[in-house]
Every structure is written in structure tokens, then in C-alpha cells.
Amino acid sequence: MTPSLNPYDSMTPVTQxxxxxxxxxxxxxxxxxxxxxxxxxxxADALEVRTAEIIEANAKxxxxxxxxxxxxxxxDRLTLTAERVRAIASDVRDVIALPxxxxxxxxxxxxxxxxxxxQVRVPLGVVGIIxxxxxxxxxxxxxxxxxxxxxxxxxxSSSAYESNTAxxxxxxxxxxxxxxxxxxxxxxxxxxxxxxxxxxRARGLVDVLIPRGGASxxxxxxxxxxxxxxxxxxxxxxxxxxxxxxxDMAVDILVNSKAQRPSVCNSAETLLVHADVADxxxxxxxxxxxxxxxxxxxxxxxxxxxxxxxxxxVEATPDDWETEYLSYDIAAAVVDDLDAAVEHIRLWSSGHTxxxxxxxxxxxxxxxQLVDSTTVAVNASTRFTDGGQFGFGAEIGIxxxxxHARGPMGLPELTSTKYIVTGDGHxx
Amino acid sequence: MTPSLNPYDSMTPVTQxxxxxxxxxxxxxxxxxxxxxxxxxxxADALEVRTAEIIEANAKxxxxxxxxxxxxxxxDRLTLTAERVRAIASDVRDVIALPxxxxxxxxxxxxxxxxxxxQVRVPLGVVGIIxxxxxxxxxxxxxxxxxxxxxxxxxxSSSAYESNTAxxxxxxxxxxxxxxxxxxxxxxxxxxxxxxxxxxRARGLVDVLIPRGGASxxxxxxxxxxxxxxxxxxxxxxxxxxxxxxxDMAVDILVNSKAQRPSVCNSAETLLVHADVADxxxxxxxxxxxxxxxxxxxxxxxxxxxxxxxxxxVEATPDDWETEYLSYDIAAAVVDDLDAAVEHIRLWSSGHTxxxxxxxxxxxxxxxQLVDSTTVAVNASTRFTDGGQFGFGAEIGIxxxxxHARGPMGLPELTSTKYIVTGDGHxx
Numbered sequence: 001m002t003p004s005l006n007p008y009d010s011m012t013p014v015t016q017x018x019x020x021x022x023x024x025x026x027x028x029x030x031x032x033x034x035x036x037x038x039x040x041x042x043x044a045d046a047l048e049v050r051t052a053e054i055i056e057a058n059a060k061x062x063x064x065x066x067x068x069x070x071x072x073x074x075x076d077r078l079t080l081t082a083e084r085v086r087a088i089a090s091d092v093r094d095v096i097a098l099p100x101x102x103x104x105x106x107x108x109x110x111x112x113x114x115x116x117x118x119q120v121r122v123p124l125g126v127v128g129i130i131x132x133x134x135x136x137x138x139x140x141x142x143x144x145x146x147x148x149x150x151x152x153x154x155x156x157s158s159s160a161y162e163s164n165t166a167x168x169x170x171x172x173x174x175x176x177x178x179x180x181x182x183x184x185x186x187x188x189x190x191x192x193x194x195x196x197x198x199x200x201r202a203r204g205l206v207d208v209l210i211p212r213g214g215a216s217x218x219x220x221x222x223x224x225x226x227x228x229x230x231x232x233x234x235x236x237x238x239x240x241x242x243x244x245x246x247x248d249m250a251v252d253i254l255v256n257s258k259a260q261r262p263s264v265c266n267s268a269e270t271l272l273v274h275a276d277v278a279d280x281x282x283x284x285x286x287x288x289x290x291x292x293x294x295x296x297x298x299x300x301x302x303x304x305x306x307x308x309x310x311x312x313x314v315e316a317t318p319d320d321w322e323t324e325y326l327s328y329d330i331a332a333a334v335v336d337d338l339d340a341a342v343e344h345i346r347l348w349s350s351g352h353t354x355x356x357x358x359x360x361x362x363x364x365x366x367x368x369q370l371v372d373s374t375t376v377a378v379n380a381s382t383r384f385t386d387g388g389q390f391g392f393g394a395e396i397g398i399x400x401x402x403x404h405a406r407g408p409m410g411l412p413e414l415t416s417t418k419y420i421v422t423g424d425g426h427x428x
Numbered sequence: 429m430t431p432s433l434n435p436y437d438s439m440t441p442v443t444q445x446x447x448x449x450x451x452x453x454x455x456x457x458x459x460x461x462x463x464x465x466x467x468x469x470x471x472a473d474a475l476e477v478r479t480a481e482i483i484e485a486n487a488k489x490x491x492x493x494x495x496x497x498x499x500x501x502x503x504d505r506l507t508l509t510a511e512r513v514r515a516i517a518s519d520v521r522d523v524i525a526l527p528x529x530x531x532x533x534x535x536x537x538x539x540x541x542x543x544x545x546x547q548v549r550v551p552l553g554v555v556g557i558i559x560x561x562x563x564x565x566x567x568x569x570x571x572x573x574x575x576x577x578x579x580x581x582x583x584x585s586s587s588a589y590e591s592n593t594a595x596x597x598x599x600x601x602x603x604x605x606x607x608x609x610x611x612x613x614x615x616x617x618x619x620x621x622x623x624x625x626x627x628x629r630a631r632g633l634v635d636v637l638i639p640r641g642g643a644s645x646x647x648x649x650x651x652x653x654x655x656x657x658x659x660x661x662x663x664x665x666x667x668x669x670x671x672x673x674x675x676d677m678a679v680d681i682l683v684n685s686k687a688q689r690p691s692v693c694n695s696a697e698t699l700l701v702h703a704d705v706a707d708x709x710x711x712x713x714x715x716x717x718x719x720x721x722x723x724x725x726x727x728x729x730x731x732x733x734x735x736x737x738x739x740x741x742v743e744a745t746p747d748d749w750e751t752e753y754l755s756y757d758i759a760a761a762v763v764d765d766l767d768a769a770v771e772h773i774r775l776w777s778s779g780h781t782x783x784x785x786x787x788x789x790x791x792x793x794x795x796x797q798l799v800d801s802t803t804v805a806v807n808a809s810t811r812f813t814d815g816g817q818f819g820f821g822a823e824i825g826i827x828x829x830x831x832h833a834r835g836p837m838g839l840p841e842l843t844s845t846k847y848i849v850t851g852d853g854h855x856x
Contacts, residue, residue, distance in 0.1 A: 026774065030797040111819055115808055122800060124830050203650070207830050222631070223654050228831045249853035256855035346454065368848050369458040372550060380543055380851030389856075390847070391539055402552050402635050402844035403656045404832040416830035419818070420796050423808030425677035427684035428817075 013189040014198035017153060018205035021126045024181040025151040029123050033100035035178075036147055040096045042174040043143065047089040050170050051082050057166035058135065065159055077134050078160055088139045091394070095143045098393040101412040102149045116422040121415040123149030125207040128188075128199050129396075130155045130221060132213035135163040142171050142185045144396050148414035153206065155188040155196060157213075200225035207416075208404075212397050215324070230405060232397035235265030235352035236324045237382040240341040240367070241281055242358035243274040249379060250281060250357040251288045257355060257382040259292040263326050265398060266353050266385040270321065271332040272341045275301070278334045285332075286311035294328045301334035321348040338363055342370045349373060352400055353385040374400060374407035441617040442626035445581060446633035449554045452609040453579040457551050461528035463606075464575055468524045470602040471571065475517040478598050479510050485594035486563065493587055505562050506588055516567045519822070523571045526821040529840040530577045544850040549843040551577030553635040556616075556627050557824075558583045558649060560641035563591040570599050570613045572824050576842040581634065583616040583624060585641075628653035635844075636832075640825050643752070658833060660825035663693030663780035664752045665810040668769040668795070669709055670786035671702040677807060678709060678785040679716045685783060685810040687720035691754050693826060694781050694813040698749065699760040700769045703729070706762045713760075714739035722756045729762035749776040766791055770798045777801060779828055781813040802828060802835035 011019065028036075047054070058080040065075050101121050108118040127150045129141045138154055145152035156164040164187055172182035188195050199206060203226045210230045211221040222231050239257050241250045257268035273281055282305045289296055290311035297316040298306060306313035320331040321344070335341045338356075345354050355377035356367040364378045375385040385408060387395025392410030399405040405413035439447070456464075475482070486508040493503050532549040539545055555578045557569045566582055573580035584592040596615040604610035616623050627634060631654045638658045639649040650659050667685050669678045685696035701709055710733045717724055718739035725744040726734065734741035748759040749772070763769045766784075773782050783805035784795040792806045803813040813836060815823025820838030827833040833841035 026798075026800075029800065109819065111817070115812065117818060119835075125800070226651050228656070228829060230831075246853065252853060252855050260856055364850075370454075372454075372457065372553070373846065375847040375849055377849040378851070380849050380854040381856055383856045384543065384849050384851075384854065385847070389539070390545060391537065401656060403658070406844050407547075407847050416834050418801065419803040419813070419835050421803055421805040421808050421812050422792075423806070423812075425674065425680060426808040426812065427680050428688055428809055428811045 012198055014195050015202060015205065017183075017186050017189060018126060018199075018202045020181075020183040021151040021153055021186060022205055024184040025123065025125045025149075027181050028146070028149045028151060028184055029102075029125075031149060031180075033102075035180075036100065036149070037096045039146060039175055039178045039180060040092055040143055042178055043139075043171055044089040044092040044096075046170050046174045047085055047092070047139065047167075051085045054085055054163070054166045054170065055080055055082065057162040060162040061160055070159070078163070080135060080163060084136070088136050091136075091140060092143045095147050095394055098147065098411055100147065101415045104412075106417055113426060114423070115426050116420075118420045118422075119417050120420055121412065122418050124414055124416050126151045126153065126205060127414065128153040128155065128202075128206045128209040128227065130196060130199065130209060130211045130213070130217065132157045132217060135160045135167060137212065138164050138167045139171065140394065141396060142168075144394055144411060144414060146175075146184060148411045150414055151184045151186075153186055153188050153199065155199060196220075197224070200227055203227050210397055230397070230399050230409070231401040232399055233265050234324055234350045234400060235267070235398075236270065236322060236348065236350040237266060237268045237352050238270045238272055238341075238345050238349060238354040239268045239382065240272040240335075240338070240345075240354065240356045241274060241277060241285075242338060242356055242360060242363045242367075243276040244360040244363065245274075245277060245281070245357050246359055247277075247281055247284060251284055253355060253357050253379070253381050254285055255288050255292050258289065258294055258330050259328065260381070260383055262328055264383075265324075266382050267326070268355070268382045269323065269325055269330060270348070271330055272335050272344055273302070273332070274338070274341070275334050275336050278305075282334070283309060286313065289330065292328070294330055297329060297331045299333040302332045324350065338366060339370075342367070345371055345373075350400060352398070353377060353382040355380065355382050374398065440626055442623050443630060443633065445611075445614050445617060446554060446627075446630045448611040449579040449581055449614060450633055452612040453551065453553045453577075455609050456574070456577045456579060456612055457530075457553075459577060459608075461530075463608075464528065464577070465524045467574060467603055467606045467608060468520055468571055470606055471567075471599055472517040472520040472524075474598050474602045475513055475520070475567070475595075479513045482513055482591070482594045482598065483508055483510065485590040488590040489588055498587070506591070508563060508591060512564070516564050519564075519568060520571045523575050523822055526575065526839055528575065529843045532840075534845055541854060542851070543854050544848075546848045546850075547845050548848060549840065550846050552842055552844050554579045554581065554633060555842065556581040556583065556630075556634045556637040556655065558624060558627065558637060558639045558641070558645065560585045560645060563588045563595060565640065566592050566595045567599065568822065569824060570596075572822055572839060572842060574603075574612060576839050578842055579612045579614075581614055581616050581627065583627060624649075625652070628655055631655050638825055658825070658827050658837070659829040660827055661693050662752055662778040662828060663695070663826075664698065664750060664776065664778040665694060665696045665780050666698045666700055666769075666773050666777060666782040667696045667810065668700040668763075668766070668773075668782065668784045669702060669705060669713075670766060670784055670788060670791045670795075671704040672788040672791065673702075673705060673709070673785050674787055675705075675709055675712060679712055681783060681785050681807070681809050682713055683716050683720050686717065686722055686758050687756065688809070688811055690756055692811075693752075694810050695754070696783070696810045697751065697753055697758060698776070699758055700772055701730070701760070701762050702766065702769070703762050703764050706733075710762070711737060714741065717758065720756070722758055725757060725759045727761040730760045752778065766794060767798075770795065773799055773801075780826070781805060781810040783808065783810050802826065
């Protein structure tokens with residue numbers, strides 16, 4: 001009487017892929033770490049052995065991008081070289097070294113009635129990743145999902161379609177070669193937007209969608225998916241320089257937060273300065289930002305210092321307070337006190353990372369208590385909000401939502417839990 | 429230059445309520461436990477002192493329900509008596525005794541560069557609860573949210589509108605009397621469906637929605653909310669009787685799982701029996717179910733035993749395998765082996781709770797590894813999946829999804845985390 005699965009015939013290709021992923025996930029879930037690590041090693045080896053095939057496919061994407069007049073910056077992000085493929089393989093080997101989160105007992109106790117209760121980490125099941133441009137994400141995401149016992153549905157950018165197809169072929173061959181279901185790693189069929197829509201409707205088949213990319217991609221998924229989503233990425237990060245502060249440290253942290261790598265989500269986008277320290281700090285800050293090539297979008301009180309500075313300073317509009325520039329630009333304002341800085345952050349921040357530079361213990365404590373972002377930094381650059389920096393070994397993205405995972409997501413964030421209740425015939 | 433909040437004038441009443449809740453949440457977040465416990469004590473006292481006012485309001489709901497021809501069972505669930513109000517107050521006092529999850533350091537380490545990293549529990553912020561009928565949920569949910577530092581938006585059933593209004597008035601007076609923002613606890617304005625829709629659109633203002641109630645309510649919220657949702661409740665739970673089993677224990681667990689309280693989500697809805705033990709077990713099971721007043725919806729192999737039994741046995745249709753009866757009914761089937769039981773569960777279960785009754789260590793291990801539900805019970809009734817039974821002290825619901833929280837949700841599940849990064853001027 002056991003009923004059979006719904007017939008595949010009536011399904012769209014994306015739904016079929018999701019069904020196959022679910023079946024593969026059932027096989028992956030109970031696998032011990034050693035078996036998963038062996039497959040990861042096979043994947044790393046295969047990437048190196050089949051580099052030529054991958055680069056050949058990548059060349060087609062690059063040709064197409066050039067024909068379409070794509071900027072060289074984006075073409076550079078799309079490009080795979082032998083060296084880059086080796087680096088991707090090396091990242092896979094790093095995942096082998098990470099502990100397996102599956103099976104970890106999160107909490108356990110014996111209940112008063114003698115029942116043993118254990119909360120144990122289990123894979124999420126089927127993870128869908130929707131991402132843009134860079135083909136290395138294809139391999140990173142697949143490796144992290146495999147290690148955490150999840151099947152993955154990869155929906156990359158159409159601009160990297162040939163590269164992703166070649167990479168996924170190599171990955172699937174390695175998985176299949178180890179006697180495991182190749183459908184644990186699948187590229188979502190179709191280059192159209194329709195396939196994203198179908199993924200977002202696949203509740204019950206896909207356990208979570210993780211969009212990685214620009215704001216419009218993330219907004220689309222967050223607003224339209226009925227599959228649970230982990231929102232990643234937007235970082236309108238603030239550096240607040242307190243009244244009591246080490247000015248050298250404040251300049252260093254500001255410049256590092258803004259300019260060490262402006263294109264990433266943990267770079268700073270707004271500077272807030274306590275009014276009492278403005279005279280001492282703002283001129284130095286403007287000069288240091290100028291040396292780093294940063295344009296300052298200033299409120300009236302910062303503008304007052306602009307004439308005596310070599311910095312490029314323009315008047316801020318309200319839009320500047322909520323802009324994630326991802327460029328050599330920063331908004332800047334003077335605030336009356338720490339609480340005003342907190343108010344500004346509550347109103348405009350995307351809740352990613354905010355830093356305070358202060359010598360005051362009370363100020364550090366109040367700022368960390370009142371600011372509710374994934375990461376609050378005291379006397380440290382905003383640039384530390386990163387799975388690698390946090391020692392997680394690898395990250396699947398940085399969650400800016402409060403449910404399930406917040407901040408850099410490593411392997412444990414790709415798991416759920418279940419309770420095991422063991423008795424001797426216990427009834428209520 | 430600090431900008432002001434958007435003017436309230438242009439907002440709907442629900443959006444205004446959500447803005448006020450967010451402001452209240454900012455005040456609640458850093459409160460120490462003692463202050464929150466004091467408010468809970470004041471709430472419990474006020475419920476007892478103002479019982480007459482609450483019962484008077486409740487009487488209006490009951491009159492209206494009677495006029496509308498509501499069933500006595502539902503009217504009973506709606507009814508508040510002095511004794512029931514005392515019980516609700518007592519539940520609030522139980523929450524006082526629970527540890528405060530806020531501030532708990534979930535993990536912490538010193539990074540190789542000397543930065544101190546701490547992951548600390550923080551409130552979710554604004555929690556929306558959408559629920560049906562029983563007015564005690566109003567107080568339970570408010571108490572749990574308050575203890576975990578969250579503001580709560582309560583959207584109860586229109587059938588309990590007068591009762592909920594009176595209860596929330598009492599709660600808000602107690603909160604305000606303690607010098608805290610009464611807007612930490614709000615009844616969502618309006619009795620119409622429109623207010624639910626507005627809650628579901630309030631992304632950025634409301635951090636999570638928790639629907640508690642029937643399947644159609646939950647489906648509506650899950651499919652239409654752009655605010656993150658924690659899905660609760662549906663329980664199509666299974667009891668699997670293995671080949672190697674203690675027959676007395678199996679009968680006890682089956683009957684307890686099904687009939688101890690059939691109307692709740694952790695009661696069993698399907699019995700699966702290993703073929704090798706069917707001759708020995710099924711006749712006894714049918715008689716015991718008959719004694720408990722349970723109707724059996726049987727597959728062909730169970731039906732074969734019906735004639736020799738005093739049980740009421742009807743032929744199962746495919747619908748029976750996915751039905752959550754919540755009544756004195758159970759579906760029943762014979763399966764060829766443990767793996768066939770697992771397949772049946774994968775196909776039809778809602779992923780709430782599944783139990784195995786076995787004397788075999790290997791069978792117990794395989795079943796707990798392969799079955800992926802919030803709770804897997806070995807030689808124990810499905811009825812133990814419950815926050816109270818698990819020792820959580822109270823529960824806000826039972827999550828049947830994999831993200832954020834799975835299984836009974838206590839106070840820690842009403843929190844998120846943030847990272848605190850502390851350095852001495854660290855830059856990258």
C-alpha cells in the first residue's frame with residue numbers, strides 16, 4: 001500500500017530537480033564525516049585534474065560578456081584561470097579540515113520521569129542558493145552544503161552559465177564516483193527568471209533559499225519566496241567616534257573600515273562623530289580619508305571643516321544616510337552624544353556592523369547594549385565581520401536577519417536540530 | 429541633522445502599532461532580568477485583582493458566540509472563570525522562575541589576532557502572534573515575550589475580542605505602572621482580516637510572525653507573509669511497531685499516543701506495524717483501540733484482522749495517510765520492514781513527532797537516524813513533544829519548520845544573537 005512518489009511527468013524541470021535533491025538529501029543526512037570528507041577530497045582533486053575543461057567553458061562566458069559590453073571589472077570577477085581554479089580546490093580542502101556539525105548534541109538531559117532528551121544537529125535538507133557572477137561561489141556553496149549533509153540547488157547568474165555547468169559536471173562526477181547520489185549537487189535548469197520563481201514556490205521540497213548578490217536580487221527573493229529565506233548581505237555599516245577616544249586609533253579604524261576594501265558588505269558607509277571631539281578629530285579624519293581617495297558626503301557640521309581640508313567633501317542629502325556605497329565614498333555627520341549616534345544607527349543602519357572607537361568603558365558598554373546589529377565592534381574595524389576572520393573556516397554568506405542565523409554563517413548555520421526522546425515505555 | 433521618524437499620520441493603525449512596538453522593544457532589550465520579573469509579578473497580581481472586569485468582558489464574547497450558534501466545545505475553550513484566570517496568573521508566575529535567555533553567551537573565544545569574540549543572545553525585537561479562540565494565549569504569549577525582552581503584537585480571534593481587550597488592558601496597566609512602555613504589549617487594532625494582512629506586510633517593523641491555530645490560518649500566513657514566519661503545529665504523528673518489540677509496551681504507547689488527548693498536535697494519527705509482528709500485535713491493538721473508543725482507518729492488511737475484532741474498522745482512503753484527525757480516529761497500515769515505515773513517514777508525515785517501539789538497538793538507531801521530524805521517540809509516547817514535558821517551563825508553540833527553531837519553543841527560541849567584537853584598535 002505504500003504510495004509512490006508523484007509522477008515526474010507533470011512536474012517542471014525545477015520541481016523535478018528539487019524532488020531529486022530531496023531524495024539525495026535523505027541519503028546524505030546519515031553519512032558519517034569520513035565519507036563526506038573523502039568526497040570533498042575527490043572534488044578538490046577533480047577540479048585540478050579537469051582545469052582545462054573548466055577554463056574552456058569559462059572562455060565562452062567571457063566571450064559572451066565582452067560581446068555584451070560588460071565592464072572589465074565584472075569580467076575580471078567572472079574569469080577563471082588555472083591559478084584561480086587551484087585556489088578554489090584549496091578552499092574545498094579547507095572545508096575538509098572543519099568539524100562536521102551534524103550529530104552534535106546541542107543540549108541533553110534526563111527528564112524527571114527518566115526520559116533521556118537529546119537535541120541533535122541534523123542537515124537542513126535541500127538548500128537553494130541564488131547568486132550572481134562569481135563562479136567560485138558554485139564550488140564553495142556545494143562544498144559547505146555537502147559537508148553539512150545538505151543537497152544543494154545552485155541557481156547562478158546566466159552570465160556564468162557555461163562556467164557553472166562545467167564546474168557542476170566536475171562536482172557531480174566526483175560525488176557519483178564515490179557511490180553517492182550526484183543529485184546532491186545540481187545546477188537549477190534554465191537560465192530564465194522563471195526558474196528563480198519556481199524555486200521560490202517549492203515550499204516543502206526546498207528547505208531554505210539563500211540569495212547572495214545585489215540588493216534587488218535579495219529584495220525579490222525576500223518578498224516573493226514562500227520557501228523560508230535567509231537574507232544576506234546589505235551592509236550600511238557605521239563607525240562612531242566617541243567623545244573619549246584615542247584619535248590615532250579612531251583614524252586608523254575609520255580608514256581601514258572604509259577603504260581597505262570598499263566593495264564588500266562589511267566596509268563602513270557612514271562616520272558619526274561626537275560633537276565634543278569634532279574639532280580635534282574631523283580635520284584629521286578628512287585628511288586621512290582624502291589620502292585614501294575617499295569622497296565625504298557631509299552634514300552641515302562636517303561641512304564646516306571642509307574648507308581647511310584637502311578632502312573632497314560634498315553636501316549630504318537624506319539619501320546618503322541609507323546608501324550602501326560600496327565605493328570610495330562615505331557619509332559623515334556630527335552627533336550630539338552617544339545616544340544620538342545610536343538613534344541615527346537605529347534609523348538608517350541595515351543592521352550589519354557598527355563600530356565604536358572609545359576609551360570609555362561606560363560608552364563601550366552602552367553602545368554594545370543599545371546597538372542591535374549582527375556585529376557590534378569596540379575599537380576594531382568593521383571589516384572583521386567575516387566567517388574567515390571569526391574562525392568559522394568558511395562562510396556561506398552573512399545573514400542580516402534575526403531568525404535562524406545572524407552574522408557570518410558557517411557550517412552549523414546550515415543545520416537544523418531534532419529532538420531524540422528515549423524511554424522505557426513511557427506514557428503520559 | 430538626526431532625522432525624525434516618519435510622521436504617523438500617513439500610517440495605518442497596524443503600522444502605527446508596529447512602530448510603537450519597535451520603540452518599546454528598544455527600551456525592553458537592555459532591561460535586566462529583575463526588572464522584567466517585577467513586571468511579570470505585577471501582571472499576575474493585576475489579573476487576580478481585576479478578575480471581575482475580565483470575566484465581564486468575556487461574558488460579552490460568550491453571548492455573541494451563543495447568538496452565532498457556536499458549538500459548546502468552542503464556547504468552553506473561550507470561557508474564562510475565576511479559577512481559569514487564577515490559573516493564567518499562576519502560569520505568569522511560572523515564567524518568573526525561568527532563566528532569562530537575554531545576555532547568554534552562546535559562544536566566545538579570543539581570535540588569533542587577540543580580538544575577543546562573543547556571540548550573545550538578544551531579543552528578536554517585535555514578535556507578532558496570530559492566534560485563535562483561547563484567551564489564555566493572550567497572557568501566555570505576552571509573558572513569554574516580555575521575559576525574553578520582546579515587544580508583542582497580539583492578533584487574537586475576533587470571537588475573543590472583548591476578552592482579549594480586557595486582558596491586554598490589565599497587562600498594559602501593569603507594564604505602564606512599572607514605568608515601562610505599555611506599548612510593549614498591544615492588541616492589533618481592528619477585527620478584520622485586513623489587520624492580519626497588514627501585519628504580514630510589516631517587514632522591517634515586525635521581526636517574526638508566529639501563527640498558532642488551525643491549518644488554514646497557518647497556511648495563509650506562511651504563504652502570504654513577507655515578514656519571517658515560524659510555522660507551528662500540524663501534527664500527523666506516527667507510531668511504528670517494530671518486528672522486535674515488547675507487545676504490552678507497544679499497546680500502551682499506541683493507546684497513550686492516540687487517545688490520552690486526541691485534540692492536540694502531538695497525538696498519534698497513524699499506526700504502522702512491521703509485517704512480522706502483525707499477527708501477534710494487530711488483534712491486541714485493535715481491541716485496545718476499541719476500548720479507548722478509537723475508529724481505525726485500515727489498509728487491506730490491517731482490514732484482514734477486523735472481523736475477529738470488536739473494533740470499529742473502516743477502509744482507509746489515500747487521504748487518511750495525510751490526515752491530522754485530532755479525534756478518536758487513527759489510520760493503520762502494515763509495512764514490510766523498518767525502511768518501508770521510514771518511507772511512509774517521509775511521504776506523509778508533517779514532520780512533528782514519530783515514535784518507534786522496539787527492543788532492537790539497531791532498529792532504534794536506524795529509525796532515529798533516518799526519520800527527520802522535530803522529535804523522534806524511542807519507546808515513549810508521541811505525547812511527550814511539549815515544552816512543559818521537555819522542561820522548558822513554558823512554550824510559545826511547536827515549530828514544525830527547520831529554520832530558527834524546531835520542536836517545542838521556549839524562551840531561547842524567542843531570541844536572536846549578536847556578535848560583540850572587542851579589540852585594541854585592530855584593523856585588517
